[in-house]
Amino acid sequence: MIAIKELRIKKGMTQQQLADNSGITLRTIQRIENGEVKPSLHSLNTISRVLEADMSALIQQSASKPYEFIVNFKITDMNQFITDLKILVKNHWKVISLIVLVIWLASSYTDIKAGIIDGWNGK
Numbered sequence: 202m203i204a205i206k207e208l209r210i211k212k213g214m215t216q217q218q219l220a221d222n223s224g225i226t227l228r229t230i231q232r233i234e235n236g237e238v239k240p241s242l243h244s245l246n247t248i249s250r251v252l253e254a255d256m257s258a259l260i261q262q263s264a265s266k267p268y269e270f271i272v273n274f275k276i277t278d279m280n281q282f283i284t285d286l287k288i289l290v291k292n293h294w295k296v297i298s299l300i301v302l303v304i305w306l307a308s309s310y311t312d313i314k315a316g317i318i319d320g321w322n323g324k
Contacts, residue, residue: 205259206234208252222251228281241288 209219216234220227225244232238233248240248249256290297306313 204234205240205248205252208254208259209234212252214252219248219251223247226281226284228278241292243288 209216214222216230217227219225220230223230223244225247229238229244233240233244245256245259249259
């Protein structure tokens, strides 16, 4: 894997130039290069296009399990937090919906069970 920072430096670009050309915030570029966050596929695609690199060279094989969420919050920029939250919901809406459904079903189990039994008994 080629590090984004190394590739950016080889191209003679600053972090600000990469941010401006990619439409990704400077803070996000910094967080990606420092290893604080893993970039989304969209971000990797955009960065690879700007750096004129093969996207597969930038992708690091992850040892994490599918749908493993590691959540760390350090809110220093509310706009970036909202943007990251929107991206999280956009990319994982199916999993989030499934979790909400399971929680709702678990919390409503007795009501659902009673309704099924009443329906079965013709009440």
